Amino acid sequence: MTDKRTHYGTLEIEPSDLKDKMDSGENLYILDVRTPEEYKTWKISYDKHLEPSLVPLDKLSSEEMIRNIPKDKEVITVCSHGMRSKMAAEYLSQLGYDVKSIRGGMVAWNKINDVALIPCLSDRNMKIWQIRRISKGCMTYLISYFNDAVVIDPPCSSVTSIFEIAKNNDLRIQALIETHRHADHLSASRTIAKETGAKLYLSSLEEYETEPSKINGLDLNFLDDGKRIEISKGLSFEVIHTPGHTAGSMSFRLETLSEGGKPSKKEIFLFSGDTLFVDGIGRPDLHDRIDEFSRTLFLTYKKLSALPDDAILLPSHYSKSMKHKEPIFKTVGEIKASVKAFRMDENEFISFVVSSIPPQPMNYNRILRLNKDLLFCNILQLDDLEAGPNSCGIQS
């Protein structure tokens, strides 16, 4: 008698192993067996695998559909949780295909990260890692100067990657910074703070749990416009209040030290959270004050326009497909030239924003509430809570 579990086991692949195969350029055929509606909402889109084929499970037995599935490639089936895709893999295996089903489906794929290094040309002692959730588009930053490090906007699903980088590079995480209270992912700041003893920096204008009995042991620090987070001489962030996506959103300006007293060699990095992206603007509607927040966002972009054109913008989201190890950033000058919202007057801007709002992130009210309470990752059920595509910005 066939042991179903063993047999299925040989027909499954871990999401991280699939990413390794993709990154090494293996010849794969991704086959999504969900419904067209599910596929349209959210699908695998990473590096060269931009448009997986779609054959819903109930259509898989059709000869016409089968004919299109190549036999000279490894077939990877996917569904939402890995059940339908396992059945598809079983069926295709019987037809002689080399096939594997993604264990845990899209929900498990949603936890996979890719890491890229942001070039920092002016100071070799500074390193900036961009840790990207390839499915959700969340981007976290780990910035180090010698052995001191700061983490900006860490989600629970990136904790392992963050600790791995810190360990491999002998870094001490000294501070965690939240650009704002997030609505799309669960924050790992408290978990990392507990593990490392790092200080946690939050906007003074966002609502967080501050009851001492509930945040016991946390070194909490609240930020206002113009303040500074000083970790060391080379690792110092200026806080810039950039409201509109949320009332208390903060951006963080980091300047490298001048080399040999040559100011022209300095680089400026702006960690903009969900306020401004390389290809769009933040959405102002998640707090039920869309008109007010749109106007505020307009003023924020006026403020950011004053940054030097060569300042490098590092946002906390990206809405397009990522490429392995390819960092995502643009200069402020490039963004001003390409993001049309920067060329609009106030009324034009507000009507553009109000008419371009994308669907709201799944479970965003629940995630907002959980992030208010600064909870530990191990008590949170991430899987279905964070399912769904990136929807934090407006393409512009």
Ligand SMILES: [Fe+2]
């Ligand atoms: Fe956000």
